Amino acid sequence: xxxxxxxxxxxxxxxxxxxxxxxxxQLWYEQWVxxxxxxxxxxxxxxxxxxxxGQNVLVTRNDDGGIRAFYNVCSxxxxxxxxxxxxxxxxxxxxxxxxxxxxxxxxxxxxPRVDKDEVDRSALGLKPVxxxxxxxxxxxxxxxxxxxxxxxxxxxxYDSPLRFEKHKMEHLVTVQRTESVxxxxxxxxxxxxxxxxxCPIVHPELxxxxxxxxxxxxxxxxxxxxxxxxxxxxxxxSDDPRARRAVLPGMNEEMAHSIYGSQVFPNMFIDxxxxxxxxxxxxxxxxxxxxxxxxxxFLPEDIAEPDFDHSTVVDxxxxxxxxxxxxxxxxxxxxxxxxxxxxxxxxxxDYVHQFNQYYRKVMHES
Ligand code: FES
Ligand SMILES: [Fe+2]
Numbered sequence: 001x002x003x004x005x006x007x008x009x010x011x012x013x014x015x016x017x018x019x020x021x022x023x024x025x026q027l028w029y030e031q032w033v034x035x036x037x038x039x040x041x042x043x044x045x046x047x048x049x050x051x052x053x054g055q056n057v058l059v060t061r062n063d064d065g066g067i068r069a070f071y072n073v074c075s076x077x078x079x080x081x082x083x084x085x086x087x088x089x090x091x092x093x094x095x096x097x098x099x100x101x102x103x104x105x106x107x108x109x110x111x112p113r114v115d116k117d118e119v120d121r122s123a124l125g126l127k128p129v130x131x132x133x134x135x136x137x138x139x140x141x142x143x144x145x146x147x148x149x150x151x152x153x154x155x156x157x158y159d160s161p162l163r164f165e166k167h168k169m170e171h172l173v174t175v176q177r178t179e180s181v182x183x184x185x186x187x188x189x190x191x192x193x194x195x196x197x198x199c200p201i202v203h204p205e206l207x208x209x210x211x212x213x214x215x216x217x218x219x220x221x222x223x224x225x226x227x228x229x230x231x232x233x234x235x236x237x238s239d240d241p242r243a244r245r246a247v248l249p250g251m252n253e254e255m256a257h258s259i260y261g262s263q264v265f266p267n268m269f270i271d272x273x274x275x276x277x278x279x280x281x282x283x284x285x286x287x288x289x290x291x292x293x294x295x296x297x298f299l300p301e302d303i304a305e306p307d308f309d310h311s312t313v314v315d316x317x318x319x320x321x322x323x324x325x326x327x328x329x330x331x332x333x334x335x336x337x338x339x340x341x342x343x344x345x346x347x348x349x350d351y352v353h354q355f356n357q358y359y360r361k362v363m364h365e366s
Pocket of ligand 1: 075095
């Protein structure tokens, strides 16, 4: 391949409002987007409100146990229906403006002081969006047409997460969530995740724990399963050398002492270690800002141990994450320079190239 064929995306793709607007329509509102864990809406009436590149969506569970998702907007005059990011309602969502009420399937069931025959209630329910879950992870899709089924779509990803199904992640429990706001375009964060040439410089603590990363490689080329060995003999993504007793299903001895990563296009990272999983959700808040939500998932039997302590994993991942956010913001500050038109991909940036190629395909740029 010629060096010309391996240019990164043009610089303006990382800051232009026009490019972001095209991404909203062609990418964010057409792809399955990760929004949260199914156990956050375990019971009927529990709900989440989530942002997908500027569109707010209400996710809940109905009385039949099904997960439902709707645009978070009242059909009367367009008021935002729910303000809370997480909560529970007994039977209905009531609009704070004129008190119209919607049941857990989105049907309009009450219009106080407005007679039943004044409006066609059957046509004024909440507007549904596609929703499905996989391994306990809820995804929504805002497409106006019928999207490819979720699991099939995940199977088509360049970094297929289906290889993690053997770990039965639906049984894991989230013990902590963290949130950071990063002044960088969402693609800069993904590109940073997809390469490790920066690891020896930016992550001195990480390369102590994962020596392969010292070479600038994202993986161990001698391993066919994509696993990267942990030096500590530990089984978690941390600098804690203690092996945890509980190991995820589907792990053999070598796997239990390794880490695995997958970038699920467009907004999720899944990092699997022997005994825990860390997920990252990116929420773009415009062309130059991204909210990063991280979840720490462990096995119930591990959590039940009297000396269970997840702080070493959280502290380590937050340290590494903070280092990544700082360099991502550095790129964002530099990328608007008149002295920069686009970047290049050295060989070890293959995953960045793969991400860019997938992005170009989705955006009809290739
Ligand atoms: S806008 Fe919601 S009830 Fe009027
Ligand atoms: Fe990094």
